[in-house]
Amino acid sequence: MAEQQLSKTLERIKGQFSDQIVDLHTSLGMDTVIVPKTIIFELVRFLRDDPDLKFNLLSDLTAVDYFKRNPRFEVVYHFYSLERNTRVRIKVPVAEPNPEVESITPLYKIANWLERECYDMVGIRFANHPDLRRILLYPEFKGHPLHKDYPVTRRQPLVGPQDSMA
């Protein structure tokens, strides 16, 4: 594979975590780093605090279910730096069973709700999260709707007619 020119952000991350990074690339103008879940907390802290990076805004946190692929899930973080006007995407592959990554709530306050949503919808658990409850759905809900094996037609009403398709 031809060695491509790395952006400044990726150079900096590579310099710090060279031996632990799975992959680094730029796709459609977005710097992307794939890392194992063991270093995610350290990496995010580095992204936020390093004076050359300063990714102070957590733009998005979500997860994707790559059904029938191993590892099945991928937690995706998007960071933005207000000072440098740059974005970076961090991806963490998470395997079944018991998909779990470290919570980054101590670093970004919004991570609290975003991780709750991610847990609610995709079923990723976040270790050391202060309050990991469902956020959009109700506590009695079974399963996680954004799993690819959760049928779009399944209904789980608390009141009213029950699901005839289940």
Place this chain on the structure above:
Amino acid sequence: MSDSTEVTKDMAEAQVQTPDPISKRMFLNVGPSHPAMHGVIQILVELDGEWIRKADIEIGYLHRAFEKHCESGTYTQCFPYTDRLNYVSPLINNFGFAAAVEKLMGLEVPERCNYIRVIMSEISRITDHLTCIGASAMELGAMSVFLYMMKAREYLYELVENVTGARLTISYGRIGGVKGDLPDEFEGQCRNALRKTREVLAEVDALLTKNRIFYDRMKGTGIMSKEDAISFGITGPFLRSTGVSYDVRKASPYFVYDRMNFEVPVGEVGDNMDRYLVRMEEMEQSIRIVEQALDTIPKGPTNVDPEGKVIPPDIMADLGKFGKTAGLLKNEVLIEPTLAGTQQKYHQLIRADSKQAWLPPKEKVYGSIEALMNHFKIVMMGHGIRPPKGEVYFCVEGGNGELGFYIVSDGSDRPWRVRCNAPCFRPMAALAGLLEGSQMADIIPTFGSVNMIAGELDR
């Protein structure tokens, strides 16, 4: 940030131990269906007299499985769902989603189309801010302001209706363009509507900005620090009211915003008054952008074929079927009003030059086999628009801040994953902290200035 499980537990204990209503602490439910909550949301507060000691926000009452539904339809079928995200400014959602898919496919849309997107986005931003300010002013007792602002919004909704055919659920965006070109009389109507909107804004400014009652309830309440706002990932007018000048239109210009001359208003202390002032100024700036865009937009079709005559669609299709295609492509087909602006003469102005993403004009579909096949490839199940394998994150400046779409494509005609990064999710996460330590009555202006749109919050 409150520990909400504790609030719930405390609430249960308090009910058991102190049935006395004059006890020190009192728990109160505001919402999910409350006259002062424009949107379904529950705020659970623990009161000490009039003071809020703890607050917990419960969301999700309007969850409609937006992301799940997007996965089960084709890319084009996502557009009606995006209308219903922020239903006060649906056009911005449409264009944001379309631009994300275009980035994934590497499509370039023509200049006039980009101008149309800018004009319609800014009109939507004005309607969004009008609704926000109007509704929160009404909740503070200024009923006439609400009515004036709804009047102004009506002028703009009429424009939207003329262009898209609908007022709210517009579905006007398309991958690689917009549904149809602007109507011929649009420019005049638009300038007229903007002039009348400006008058309303001046009127509202005179009524509200120096109004003692309004000022006292907005000034110094719901203060958010710059650091907290950033940590909560807040964007849009809310972040700008704290003094951070971040606007996606300036930071990473999309469409043709880099050609527009406009200011990004910022606040000083980040209280409700600042958020009100930022929104008022943003509406003025949006009007400026629309006026500049109207001045510089590339003109519509001029060289219509003089021999081209208008033929009803069934006749044209019959002529094509019998092979009488000579000269047929030069004629114009009579199409129904909901498709106005999609005739052949408008086509190259509003769509990307790509056969992968855009339906050919009806004239060509009826008149040539190539266009008919092209049409078939796009509309038939299992064919459709197929972005290459990959993932993309694209954000636009929505009414409430950075509206981002993260789309993962597996190369098929259906998105593998669509993630909508909703701007009002973030201030809602911060709301509990804003309310704690303030008075019961401050819920109304603070919650109003968040501009929660349940459709976008709960998706």
